[in-house]
Amino acid sequence: MSEKSIILLHASELxxxxxxxxxxGRHPKEEDLGRIPNGALVYSTKTVSYTDFTTxxxxxxxxxxxxxxVGESEALPSxxxxxxxxxxxxxxxxxxxxxxxxxxxxxAGNRASEFAARCxxxxxxxxxxxxxxxxxxxxATRNATEEELFRLARxxxxxxHRYGIRTIEAKSGYGLSLETELKILRVVKRLQEATxxxxxxPTFLGAHDFPKGADREAYLIEILDEQLPAVAREGLANVCxxxxxxxxxxxxEAERILTRAKQLGMKTKVHADELVNTESAAFAAxxxxxxxxxxxxxxxxxxxxxxxxxxxxxxxxxxAFYLKTAHAPARALIxxxxxxxxxxxxxxxxxxxxxxxxxxTISALYLGLTRAELFAAVTYNAARALDVHSRKGTLEAGMxxxxxVTPYATFEELYYRFAW
Amino acid sequence: MSEKSIILLHASELxxxxxxxxxxGRHPKEEDLGRIPNGALVYSTKTVSYTDFTTxxxxxxxxxxxxxxVGESEALPSxxxxxxxxxxxxxxxxxxxxxxxxxxxxxAGNRASEFAARCxxxxxxxxxxxxxxxxxxxxATRNATEEELFRLARxxxxxxHRYGIRTIEAKSGYGLSLETELKILRVVKRLQEATxxxxxxPTFLGAHDFPKGADREAYLIEILDEQLPAVAREGLANVCxxxxxxxxxxxxEAERILTRAKQLGMKTKVHADELVNTESAAFAAxxxxxxxxxxxxxxxxxxxxxxxxxxxxxxxxxxAFYLKTAHAPARALIxxxxxxxxxxxxxxxxxxxxxxxxxxTISALYLGLTRAELFAAVTYNAARALDVHSRKGTLEAGMxxxxxVTPYATFEELYYRFAW
Numbered sequence: 001m002s003e004k005s006i007i008l009l010h011a012s013e014l015x016x017x018x019x020x021x022x023x024x025g026r027h028p029k030e031e032d033l034g035r036i037p038n039g040a041l042v043y044s045t046k047t048v049s050y051t052d053f054t055t056x057x058x059x060x061x062x063x064x065x066x067x068x069x070v071g072e073s074e075a076l077p078s079x080x081x082x083x084x085x086x087x088x089x090x091x092x093x094x095x096x097x098x099x100x101x102x103x104x105x106x107x108a109g110n111r112a113s114e115f116a117a118r119c120x121x122x123x124x125x126x127x128x129x130x131x132x133x134x135x136x137x138x139x140a141t142r143n144a145t146e147e148e149l150f151r152l153a154r155x156x157x158x159x160x161h162r163y164g165i166r167t168i169e170a171k172s173g174y175g176l177s178l179e180t181e182l183k184i185l186r187v188v189k190r191l192q193e194a195t196x197x198x199x200x201x202p203t204f205l206g207a208h209d210f211p212k213g214a215d216r217e218a219y220l221i222e223i224l225d226e227q228l229p230a231v232a233r234e235g236l237a238n239v240c241x242x243x244x245x246x247x248x249x250x251x252x253e254a255e256r257i258l259t260r261a262k263q264l265g266m267k268t269k270v271h272a273d274e275l276v277n278t279e280s281a282a283f284a285a286x287x288x289x290x291x292x293x294x295x296x297x298x299x300x301x302x303x304x305x306x307x308x309x310x311x312x313x314x315x316x317x318x319x320a321f322y323l324k325t326a327h328a329p330a331r332a333l334i335x336x337x338x339x340x341x342x343x344x345x346x347x348x349x350x351x352x353x354x355x356x357x358x359x360x361t362i363s364a365l366y367l368g369l370t371r372a373e374l375f376a377a378v379t380y381n382a383a384r385a386l387d388v389h390s391r392k393g394t395l396e397a398g399m400x401x402x403x404x405v406t407p408y409a410t411f412e413e414l415y416y417r418f419a420w
Numbered sequence: 421m422s423e424k425s426i427i428l429l430h431a432s433e434l435x436x437x438x439x440x441x442x443x444x445g446r447h448p449k450e451e452d453l454g455r456i457p458n459g460a461l462v463y464s465t466k467t468v469s470y471t472d473f474t475t476x477x478x479x480x481x482x483x484x485x486x487x488x489x490v491g492e493s494e495a496l497p498s499x500x501x502x503x504x505x506x507x508x509x510x511x512x513x514x515x516x517x518x519x520x521x522x523x524x525x526x527x528a529g530n531r532a533s534e535f536a537a538r539c540x541x542x543x544x545x546x547x548x549x550x551x552x553x554x555x556x557x558x559x560a561t562r563n564a565t566e567e568e569l570f571r572l573a574r575x576x577x578x579x580x581h582r583y584g585i586r587t588i589e590a591k592s593g594y595g596l597s598l599e600t601e602l603k604i605l606r607v608v609k610r611l612q613e614a615t616x617x618x619x620x621x622p623t624f625l626g627a628h629d630f631p632k633g634a635d636r637e638a639y640l641i642e643i644l645d646e647q648l649p650a651v652a653r654e655g656l657a658n659v660c661x662x663x664x665x666x667x668x669x670x671x672x673e674a675e676r677i678l679t680r681a682k683q684l685g686m687k688t689k690v691h692a693d694e695l696v697n698t699e700s701a702a703f704a705a706x707x708x709x710x711x712x713x714x715x716x717x718x719x720x721x722x723x724x725x726x727x728x729x730x731x732x733x734x735x736x737x738x739x740a741f742y743l744k745t746a747h748a749p750a751r752a753l754i755x756x757x758x759x760x761x762x763x764x765x766x767x768x769x770x771x772x773x774x775x776x777x778x779x780x781t782i783s784a785l786y787l788g789l790t791r792a793e794l795f796a797a798v799t800y801n802a803a804r805a806l807d808v809h810s811r812k813g814t815l816e817a818g819m820x821x822x823x824x825v826t827p828y829a830t831f832e833e834l835y836y837r838f839a840w
Contacts, residue, residue: 112828112836120790159840318838324785351838358778358839365744370540408532416532418738418771419778419839420579 005083011094012409014039017394020380025339028376042069043401053190064401097166097402099382102343105170106153109140141174149187159354164404167199173208185236202237232264241269244280273298285309291385295328307336312385316345317362330367342377360415425503431514432829434459437814440800445759448796462489463821473610484821517586517822519802522763525590526573529560561594569607579774584824587619593628605656622657652684661689664700693718705729711805715748727756732805736765737782750787762797780835
């Protein structure tokens, strides 16, 4: 399994985040960052196979396996002193690989023209007349082949990797039929087969919207009796998400879907309190969801419910930026004791970006978060939102060797420099 | 001079901006974009020398010279039919090279730690105690060698080129002494010698602030009698800028400096109405400045003055984003008939980015500008702000061959996709 060890030496700073894990991501403070000036990281590697779906090309890649040791360079145990060295000469900070825990990675088409029209003052009627909104993306995604979807999504995965993302969630939800939802999740599987240098975690979101013109109850039954069992049977996702909001799913409908998902052994997530308050954050906490996401309209009761639960609050400030709405109450959530993660919400309608560091800039400025809070939000807490925190999110011996050698000397430069 | 011609064929769209020039950049409308589906561009090239200041390496590069012909691919004149072809296969839009007309390109150090502290809620007293603000950058820049400044600024120029910028302004102003202001402008000259693929336009901004502890009148006299004459004598810049604001220069002081600059044959610019209203936009219009920049606090009288003048209004929405202040009244300026440009304001304190397309995203969303207004703001109108509009800013025969083959199929995708 482990063929060789590599040592990274003389990072200008190494940030382990060990203190964040110790506090399970709540109330992250500066001292929890585990800053080690002139730090070193030792990890093992493994050789894995990959296959490119579009070209059929396959081969082997050497990727990180497990972290063996982390500490000050000067304290390196002698057993590693003969290992191959990759010396950063003090130029770069090393931190846990970023985790983008809420994305709609797989879709076809783009909504640039709708975006430009909306920004330029076109009315909703104008936009609807020229065919805007989520149904545009559903139509384009339904019409796309798996090859097309794969090619488009892979470019986004490559962007994500460039921004330091080593784990990315990918929701279905632009199919809204058995066949097309499965198509999207199969593309996610093939993306993983093609890119072993990232972990891609699929989430089933058949309940992203209702298909245009569909009978509401009939589509619900399709999710319960066809889509969910097929996803579970094919092993295409083990997390189920529902978009609860005015005009989308009710809490009661979500409960039916997520109860069925749990019966099938799946974990749960909720798009909660985004457009209006439906007390869906409290519902998410109540059913033990991994995360409640968006939370622009969360109530004080919802904040208290999340703080008292194991459900992570996933904030998506890029979406608020695109929608020009007030941001989620990040400060209140953290101060109440909720575990807060931040993600891009990459999607073609309301957050067309893979640039998680740019979303951190928005978060620093407009959510008023500290360095430790931002760090936790894209590492351990995001791992928690995906239930992979037992092996990801901090740089500690035994964890996956998922790290990010940043282009800069400190972590804060990642978000001080805007849109790099 | 012109060794060969190259044809670009089958761009998904070619945007000439010819109509924007025809209206001198005021009231830009959709039809002024000069969209040509399946367009072609023919241009001549020239071979120029370059010298890298840090390595001493020199050589020759082939760069674009002049645009010879623009139109539909199918209408290509027969004289060009034998020219070498670079075929984009309909994948990319071609537009005039972006022009970033207001940057503080040359400085040392960074203020990431100050930024992180400010965002995380540290008080101004805390930040001042740890040494924040413009003086931090002045100290770092004074202490840096020309080689260090060159190396740091060249990385920023390379970023700018990646974002489609083909002309970039570079202000001095982090020296605040004869010697260090000249040092910065010499670095700008060396950047130009090293990178002939971009045009770098220097601006003298000795009046960016007063040196710490300096006698106000004594420093003014130094600018008038030493800095300005030396800059003119060495030919290091032919534009002079002044930061008029509360705590910085008064309108009266700016008038003394800019009058002297004009006597020396220089053109003028003004940092106007940023922190408080000083009616400096109207002053800029009155003295015939090329541009009045910032304008966050411009008055209705200032708007009217700019609209009635030849002075371009340069807006810097990245700075308002960083400062979390209200944006400049872009809509009112354009509607009144002012010529509006948009720039990054790249600087280490209040806009640490070279990503002009990301600033366009902010502008689209938060200034409410149309596609044509945004296009004009980073092409012809920015050329106007630098007085290079006789040869830059549109794709027309006779203009400089400064174009941007965008990574996308349409112009609007440049800013719909955030922080690419």
